[in-house]
Amino acid sequence: MGNHGSAAVELELKLRSEEDESRSSRVIAGEGRLGPFVPPFNFATVDRGVFRSGFPDAANFSFLDTLQLRSVVYLCPEPYPEANKAFLESNRIRLFHFGMECSKHRTGCVVGCLRKLQRWCLSSVFDEYQQFAAAKARVSDQRLIELFDTSSFKHLSHCICI
């Protein structure tokens, strides 16, 4: 993935429908497929229909296909690679590109802010941040999360459960 390497991060979002569920079941049951699925590095479910991972490459596409993604949030300043763009287009997945310059572990910062909106205590937010950031963990990122002001999101309180 060239410039993106392990430093690149990507946050993936999806809202499922009943039709999605049915299709997802068929895909995960492995219909018409033989090899194992290869999730991207640091892949995890953040909440219902919201996933996080390191930057995926072509080896991960068949796994990503099982998630029935609707949107991808890409947080690196670098342009989105053509191969990944083609995968999104062929699956009608929208790309939201917000190039973050300020943090070391971008996805961890965004998820940390989401956890604050979900009213997690800071120690649990930091525990999760550190678990995924590993060697990329930075006090400055945790300070960013701590200072994130949730008060201006109160009008969205019913939308953050996703």
Add this chain to the structure above:
Amino acid sequence: MGNHGSAAVELELKLRSEEDESRSSRVIAGEGRLGPFVPPFNFATVDRGVFRSGFPDAANFSFLDTLQLRSVVYLCPEPYPEANKAFLESNRIRLFHFGMECSKHRTGCVVGCLRKLQRWCLSSVFDEYQQFAAAKARVSDQRLIELFDTSSFKHLSHCICI
């Protein structure tokens, strides 16, 4: 939590209904509640409606309440503590107790076997195991996961997406 301490593990399962979703939204939005939520140690979403965590105590109950759990799978050989039993009963949550003697990181082993049923490649299964096991990671646990035979579960292939 007495004998349970950090060695105890608990896997929590839930299947949501539309009614659950509505109630969950209200709870997470914080209606009628002031303090922050305290997720149990090592809490994470495994898949839609399936959660994992270290053994919870009373400080975690208000957070667990937001998950609208229907069942708890408890994997330690020790008896389930009375305070936790009372929480489950008051929320109509069923307890499934399977005391595992053989592994060091029990929840990690069960989730690893689930990932095999979901056809994840072994390197991704082990990566996730190690991320949660940390100092408790054992090669013997990973060998157990590697040897787990999924072939006898083929008739359940449409049930493992949960």
